[in-house]
Amino acid sequence: MTLLYTEVEEELRAAVRDLLAAKCSPAAVLGSVESGAPYDADLWKALARDVGAAGLLIPEELGGAASHEGGASAREAAVVLEELGRAVAPVPYLSSAVLATQALLTAGGDVAEELLTRLAAGEATAALAVSFAASPYALPSPAATLGEDGTVTGTVTGVIGAEAADVLLVPVRLPGSGRQGTGLCAVETSPAGREAVRVTPVTSLDLTRPIATVSFGSAPARVVATTDGPTDSTRAPWVREALTRGAGLLASEQLGVAEWCLTTTVAYVKERRQFARPVGSFQAVKHRLADLWLEVAGARAAARNAAARLAEASTAGPLGDEAVAVAVAVAVAQAHCGAVAVRAAEECVQLHGGIGMTWEHPAHLYLKRAKADQIALGTPGDHREALAGPAGLPAPA
């Protein structure tokens, strides 16, 4: 296991960075955020299909790139997320290629494999209909119900990537008065399902990855997986695994956000002059940036560690013996990187002075992404609390 980047990972990074440089400049992102189309479909198609980023977690047998013998893994997906974070790219990568993909990988079965094949090929985009604010340590009970007729009804709030999704994966309560249990259903949004699925955009803090409310009204669905047990206490593994592994990989996106903020701020304070000298020559400014650099260096180590641990764990889960090491790596990465991205974006706004407060400068896109990411998939505080057990630091009685 290494915390450095391999040559293959650097090549993948270069491919993603070239694509984003050509099609996703900060000015272009800023221009598109108010266009009404929250996701850039052309960019997503190029990333998913041409670069092959959609299939990095999906096994080779299903048309993806993942394998345990030198194939892709969470490490590569993490590198893609770093670059997407650096560009605050409006693509449904995290929602489709990480969260929905991971839910399907964990669920397994024929329906999951059929869907994964479509996702790997870039033919379809999926979203996991679970609130982006859900914590892997306090799983929400399903907000939707599977009817006896095989249709899904219910409303889920705070969902990312729903507008771009062809398939919505929705956790459901199972039908039957005497039966307890939960399931995961796949609902196609078009063309048949269009009438029965309503995706309502919510005016969102994060302009480049908005949330939406998804309502199902007797929507035709396929059952991906089910599990028995009382609804309120069941920890459906597909949701838990998706949120846990998603949280581990989100750390790499946060690293990318933080790196852009640091690099951009350093460049700006070298140029900007006040009192007849660059503001970056004042120690009050230099010391803040040195501290931030150190935090970003720590974020890179923590995010790489989480990605490497996830890559070594079996792709499907539930996790085996390595579970504790993976859980610690994920929680440490989230507890640290979530806060570092916010701090970097806040420093970016502050050290840009007035221009950092304008709509015209892209700094606010990063601040909004960083702040939303801090809440996503467990707050830093949630992840710290989850470490009390593994660290052997029990709470007060």
Next chain:
Amino acid sequence: MTWDEAAVAEHARAFLAEHDPAAMDRLEFLRARFDAGLAWVHFPEGLGGLGASRDLQAVADRELKGTPDNQPGRIGIGLGMAAPTILAFGTEEQKRRFLRPLWTGEEVWCQLFSEPGAGSDLATLATRAVREGDEWVVDGQKVWTSSAHTARWAILVARTDPDVPKHRGLTYFVCDMHAPGVEVRPLRQITGEAEFNEVFLTGVRLPDALRLGEVGDGWRVAQTTLMNERVAIGGTPSRRTMMGVVAETWRSRPELRTHDLHQRLLRLWVDSEVMRLTAVRLREQLAAGHPGPEGSGMKLAFARLHQELSGLEVELLREDGLAYDDWTFRRPDKVDFVGREAGYRYLRAKGNSIEGGTSEILRNIIAERVLGLPAEPRADKDVAWKDLPR
């Protein structure tokens, strides 16, 4: 030959087969280990090493586990600072004379750098060395010198040319601590003990053969020492960590736990883990042959973490935190940041952000050398040292 893990292990086992530590004098054993190249395997052959990769030292140490060691805590300045500088800048004769007794611990080393008037601005130091024939006559005062009272030798930076700007007029020497005119006085610190000393140099005569590097090149030589010092303070993994010490207190005293302290402790646990991972990544970069700039930041992170953790422990202890183990004016022969009791650890940690480069200076280094930010305007750059405002 090219050394790999198996070859080093085999070499160490062969050495042990011929040198039974139980049947030998401790020093004889250490000298033999040095001569076998098993002292520091990355040093050249004949100087205690094998010319092998630095990470193979762990293999030698593992094979020789349980044999007499050189008490590294007692000779840290020699091992961590003097030795790499002598290796980089010493003459063949100097390397042969000094490195063996340095490593075996027969000769303790100390460092004569800081002065009352030259701390962060080390290059402005005022201790003079004036050439008289084949000798240098040294006059001045040094401070914060650990081990001066046990040291046989010192690494010394002195001003040999006051007529040029400050960085250019310095020369690096090995100072004989037994020479007439060297006076060592203990310097009591906030912990109550005197881990450090003041050293007064009055007409100390050093032969030119004790000069390390060229006349006027002392600043460059000193950089090697300082770089190694920061690595020694911040980058070395230790068995007992401050986090481990505080966690032990937390576990053994459940009645002292509060929610506020729990939140803060978990935060520091994450910080410790992030620092550990950063150090792991740094070592990987070094092993891969491209050292990253993370090294400059490790000591900064280490100092902050030590201070916050040790402060939290005293607070956690409540009434026990009101007590202190011992204010006696003592001279310890080694330093242990995580030793003694919570009050000592708290006070000693205050030095971590001052010694070996203050955290403020380290932030300047990161800002200027890593991030490429412009230096502050400087009044002293092109002015002869003797003309600087004082």
